[in-house]
Amino acid sequence: MKEQISLKDAISIGIGGMVGGGIFAVLGLAVSLAKGGTPLAFLFAGIIALLTAYSYAKLSKKFPENGGTVKFVHQQYGSGVFAGGINNLLWISYIVMLALYASAFGSYGAELFSITGTKEIDIRIFQSSIILIALSINYLSVKLVGEIESIAVVVKLLILIAFIVVGFYGFSIHPENIEQLSPQHWESPILLLSGGMVIFVAYEGFELIANSIADLKDKEKNTEKAYFGAVGFVVVLYILISIVTVGALPFDEIASAKDYVLAKAAEPTLGQLGFTIITITALISTFSAINATVLGSGRVNYVIAKDNELPKYFSHIFWGKPIGFLVTAILSIALVNLFNLQSISTAGSAGFLLVFAIVNYIGYKKHKVLESNKWIHLLATILCSLAFLTLVIQQYSENRIGVITALGIIVFSFILEFIYKATLSKK
Structure with a gap:
């Protein structure tokens, strides 16, 4: 009999998927866009995540299959070009997330260790090698990936909660810092919303729960609890982290340390020790997120290929695992070394908002x-669609490459499926 997972395990999967590399990668980016209104930006994104979790919970309970999103799309759209295009977009969005996490790992790693003496080169070495290490672990043992995740979730949550507690204590020492959180330091509503959408990738990990519902004990009672427990906890956690960060550092310091801002925010109260502890936490978190995303994206790629929406080549086994693991890793390394953090984050958020x-x-x-x-589903559909449009329109003036990359990925996902289906029909 297949081993079942508890409600606590399912919530841990969701929290682990969300509190991975996302918050470490995009927090500085969020502050640069929303300034003192950053907690609101995280709240906007969190509301959309909670509404979408409602749809996932209901669909997961009715269709508890390991394919998750891929299977939901098939339930409605069959296996035509549209369904295949959406599922391809999901897979490629995972690749983008992998690049985002690797980018964060590289930035934090270069702050702690110097390999060549040139920070930019060190970042590239760290962000490329960590994907290869995670790929090797996935090929070595899937069980080891799970064990790493279990330990990492506990470690990073304990340290992040401690960071929040120490941060609020710091406000009593430096009460003048709280002033940055006042409405006069908020950006315009459109920038607050846009900031929330650019950082939406920090929430997308709850989608991983869908892949484990088939193994969940007492699905009828626990499915909604798993989704809302995970997403609700993370919304509160992110808002508190953003309050502490904005209240800890002047905006110009946050801007200059954008890629490793969480570690920098620990310095005013705990000094170099705080910086080092949070940096190590970031490395553990991003590494665990990379590990889990290589596994998740490799499996999604395999399921899509088995469903005949990608060439059967992707369902081939290489060293005991689907070759999609290797393809995913190679494409992520290319992406993280070709584009900057904001472009990667925009592309990832756009992909998941559309999915x-x-x-x-x-x-x-x-x-x-x-x-x-039905009205909750409809509201969530409208908000995700409006968020997608807001992200594309606002970012086009500031981050044209990111928007073009995002739209290019979406178009490519459907063209790839169209060409593949056309090739099949000729055989």
């Missing part, structure tokens, strides 16, 4: 079967 809009719409269309509230 989540589709999943919410599937929930809306199937609300009778799901016995769910």
Whole structure:
């Protein structure tokens, strides 16, 4: 009999997927966009994540299959070009996330260790090698990946909670820092919303719960609890972390340390020791996120290929694992070395917002079967769609390369599927 997982395990999977590399990678970016309104930006993104979690919970309970999002899309759209394009976009969005986490690992690693004496070269070495190390671990033992995740989740949560407690204590020492959080330091509502959408990638990890629902004990009672428990906890955690960060450092210091701002925010209260502890936490967190994402994206790629939406080549086994693991890692290394953090984050957020809009719409269309509230599904669909448009329009003026990359990935996902399906029909 297949081993089942508890509600606590399912919530841990969701929290581990969200509190991975995302918060370490995009916090500085969020502050640069939203300034003192950064906690609001995280709240906006969190509300969309919570509404989307409702759709995922209802769909997971009705269709508890290990394919998760891929299987939800098939339930509504079959296996045509549209379904294949969406599933390809999901896989490529995972690749983008892998690049985002690796970028964060490289930035934090270069702050702690110097290899060549040139920071930019060190960052590239760290961000490329960590993907290769994670790939090797995935080929070596999937069980080891799970063990690393279990330990990493506990370590990073304990340290981040301690960071919040120490940060609030720091406000009593430096009360003048709280002034940066006042509304006069907030950016315009459109920038607050845009900031929330650029950092939406920090929430996307709850999607991993869908892949474990088939093994969850007492699905009827625990599915919604797993999703809302994980997402709700992380929304509160992110808002508190952003409050501490904005209240710890002047905006110009946050801007100059954008790629490793969480470690920098620990310095005013704990000095170099705080910087080092948070940096090590970032390395542990991003490494565990990279590990889990190589596994998750490799499996998604394999499922899509088995469902005949990618060439059968991707379902081939290489050294005991799907070759998609290797392809995913190679593409992520290329991406992280070709684009900057903001471009990668924009592309990742855009991809997941579009995928989540589709999943919410599937929930809306199937609300009778799901016995769910169609208006919540519809609201989530509209908000994900508006968030996607807001992100693209606002970022186009500031980060044109990121927007072009994001739209290029979306178009490529559907063109790839169209060409593949056209090739199949000729055989």
